[in-house]
Amino acid sequence: MWPSYSAELLKLRKRLALWILGVIWLALLLLFTYLIPYTTYRAHPGAAGSARLLAELLPAHLAGQGLSGYAVWGGALLIVLGAMTLGAEYGWGTLKTMLSVRAGRLTVLAGQLAALYTAVLLLVLVAFLLSGVASVLIAATAHASLASPSAAGLVRSVAAGWLILSMWCTLGAALAVSMRSVAFPIGLGLLWLLVVENLVRATAPALGAVSALEKGLPGVNAGALVAALDPAHAAASGSEGIAPIVGGGQALAVVLLYLLLFAAASAVLLRRRDVI
Amino acid sequence: MAERAAPPGALHGEELLRTDKLGKRFGRLTAVEGVDLRLRRGEVLGFLGPNGAGKTTTLRMILGLVRPSSGRAEIMGLPAGAPDALGRTGSLVETPAFYPYLSGRDNLRVLARQGRVPEARVETALGMVQLAARGADRFAHYSLGMKQRLGVAAALLKDPELLVLDEPTNGLDPAGLAAMNRLLRELAGSGKGVLLSSHQLSEVEQLCDRVAVIVRGRLIAEGTVTELRGAGTLLLRLAPMEPALRCLAALLPGAALEVQGDLLRLGADPARAAEVVRALVAAGVDVWEVRVAERSLEEVFLAMSEEQEGGSARDVA
Numbered sequence A: 001m002w003p004s005y006s007a008e009l010l011k012l013r014k015r016l017a018l019w020i021l022g023v024i025w026l027a028l029l030l031l032f033t034y035l036i037p038y039t040t041y042r043a044h045p046g047a048a049g050s051a052r053l054l055a056e057l058l059p060a061h062l063a064g065q066g067l068s069g070y071a072v073w074g075g076a077l078l079i080v081l082g083a084m085t086l087g088a089e090y091g092w093g094t095l096k097t098m099l100s101v102r103a104g105r106l107t108v109l110a111g112q113l114a115a116l117y118t119a120v121l122l123l124v125l126v127a128f129l130l131s132g133v134a135s136v137l138i139a140a141t142a143h144a145s146l147a148s149p150s151a152a153g154l155v156r157s158v159a160a161g162w163l164i165l166s167m168w169c170t171l172g173a174a175l176a177v178s179m180r181s182v183a184f185p186i187g188l189g190l191l192w193l194l195v196v197e198n199l200v201r202a203t204a205p206a207l208g209a210v211s212a213l214e215k216g217l218p219g220v221n222a223g224a225l226v227a228a229l230d231p232a233h234a235a236a237s238g239s240e241g242i243a244p245i246v247g248g249g250q251a252l253a254v255v256l257l258y259l260l261l262f263a264a265a266s267a268v269l270l271r272r273r274d275v276i
Numbered sequence B: 001m002a003e004r005a006a007p008p009g010a011l012h013g014e015e016l017l018r019t020d021k022l023g024k025r026f027g028r029l030t031a032v033e034g035v036d037l038r039l040r041r042g043e044v045l046g047f048l049g050p051n052g053a054g055k056t057t058t059l060r061m062i063l064g065l066v067r068p069s070s071g072r073a074e075i076m077g078l079p080a081g082a083p084d085a086l087g088r089t090g091s092l093v094e095t096p097a098f099y100p101y102l103s104g105r106d107n108l109r110v111l112a113r114q115g116r117v118p119e120a121r122v123e124t125a126l127g128m129v130q131l132a133a134r135g136a137d138r139f140a141h142y143s144l145g146m147k148q149r150l151g152v153a154a155a156l157l158k159d160p161e162l163l164v165l166d167e168p169t170n171g172l173d174p175a176g177l178a179a180m181n182r183l184l185r186e187l188a189g190s191g192k193g194v195l196l197s198s199h200q201l202s203e204v205e206q207l208c209d210r211v212a213v214i215v216r217g218r219l220i221a222e223g224t225v226t227e228l229r230g231a232g233t234l235l236l237r238l239a240p241m242e243p244a245l246r247c248l249a250a251l252l253p254g255a256a257l258e259v260q261g262d263l264l265r266l267g268a269d270p271a272r273a274a275e276v277v278r279a280l281v282a283a284g285v286d287v288w289e290v291r292v293a294e295r296s297l298e299e300v301f302l303a304m305s306e307e308q309e310g311g312s313a314r315d316v317a
Helices: A002-013 A016-043 A050-057 A059-065 A070-091 A094-099 A105-141 A151-179 A183-203 A208-214 A218-229 A231-237 A248-272 B055-062 B083-087 B104-114 B120-128 B144-156 B174-189 B201-207 B225-229 B241-251 B270-282 B297-309
Strands: B015-026 B029-040 B044-048 B070-075 B089-092 B162-166 B193-197 B210-215 B218-224 B233-239 B257-260 B263-266 B286-293
Touching: A002 A105, A002 B104, A016 A050, A016 A070, A016 A105, A050 A059, A050 A105, A059 A105, A059 A151, A059 A218, A059 A231, A070 A094, A070 A105, A070 A151, A070 A183, A070 A218, A094 A105, A094 B104, A105 A151, A105 A248, A151 A183, A151 A218, A151 A248, A183 A208, A183 A218, A218 A248, B015 B055, B015 B193, B029 B044, B029 B055, B029 B070, B029 B193, B029 B210, B044 B055, B044 B201, B055 B070, B055 B162, B055 B193, B070 B083, B083 B089, B089 B144, B104 B120, B104 B144, B120 B144, B144 B162, B144 B174, B174 B193, B174 B201, B201 B297, B210 B225, B210 B297, B218 B225, B218 B297, B225 B297, B233 B241, B233 B270, B241 B257, B241 B263, B241 B270, B270 B286
Parallel strands: B029 B218, B044 B193, B044 B210, B089 B162, B162 B193
Antiparallel strands: B015 B029, B015 B070, B210 B218, B233 B263, B233 B286, B257 B263
């Protein structure tokens, strides 16, 4: 699989659109998880809850605050990344080129997904680095505590963030493979993440059957996984999509299961279909 | 048209490609049916057919991109699409498809990594198609001819034993066309096998040792260009016609004779032209002109296609 992985890394590294997507994602992350909350704090420093708001932005809460955007809009951008990467192979007709070289279909797919997961890991690491810098700057500016989070907590957060974003990225890839295109899979993925999941969440408290369905949704479990890493932060921050609707263990298993399911669906479709 | 001499031992060389009763159905549509092809080392096999005849589907089955509904394809004894078979095959199917945001060179680097080929081969392949100077340009900025040449470079990247090329000269200027034909001749001369699908019948006639013709998914003819063209005929401008006809009927009993004004078409081996002229002059016939008429591959192809398709092929060749 290494040759396919190496080839895919070269393709990803040279694709400007993916760098732009990554920069947008990092900019949004910093904007919504640090800049806007801190600006709100600065605008009303004495208001009720402002001390708690500041506390969430300090380095000690990096493990939770750094993940607050992953469950929903972070996922949205990663669906775009997955769909763009695999769907473009159909649009450009390059899939036939790649499959005519040497490697088998599943090897090519494995290389593509492995390269994507590598890119996602780098993105998460850079995001945590930037979040750490932002939290230190806020702490220094506000003359607040510079106490750092536990290393184990940070590693858990990075791993969880990588898993969550990889799951959404694989969903985008699976939709692209199933529809052999880019635009429609992106639209469908975003519709699911931003509309369907929110509607289910909104109606779940009133309907028991919907509540059961809610506990199996990928976004809900991604949010629950983030909440499980820093329950106090989750309760305090009220970030969109982050709530302990299911336990951390279940959330981790379900997110992992979805990732494997999406990857398996891509593999089955790619293996069985003719490349025309 | 001068025919390319078959490389020594070509017809008895190792079999690189073999299809047995290869067929493909898409729902109710039978795209390809019962295609048997053989290609040996050092041989160039032309694969002809009108648009929609099933050529590209056949090539895709040979490369493992499309699964056959019936029959099988083997490359050097390996199932079509198997990694080891693909590793020994270079291909260009339909339009060259590459990553538009990458340079020509980087596109080949991607394929080199994917194919476990040393990246030094990238420059060799670019050089073989005269694209080294433009290798740093993005594929999206290439002209049609440059894209086609990059496609051929990609096919040559692995230094494969078998080449499967679908319209490799599409979009090339005359100089590019001549260079590509030279390259294909060299490749076949070096012992590679080439399966060449093309609409440029004059090139096929020059390049190919054998030709297979597919129409409506079925192989309707296969043989050397000479075999497909059939024997030539003699065209004689002469007078008077009556004694000439009597003389030729006696000299060549059973030979086809067709009179068109003062022109006589004689279905006889062109090698007997001198003998025919001597007999006619001895019979008191004045002979003003003698020439050999051979059907071109294009005429043969059109005739075959029209016979199968009721004339629909004339607009594609």
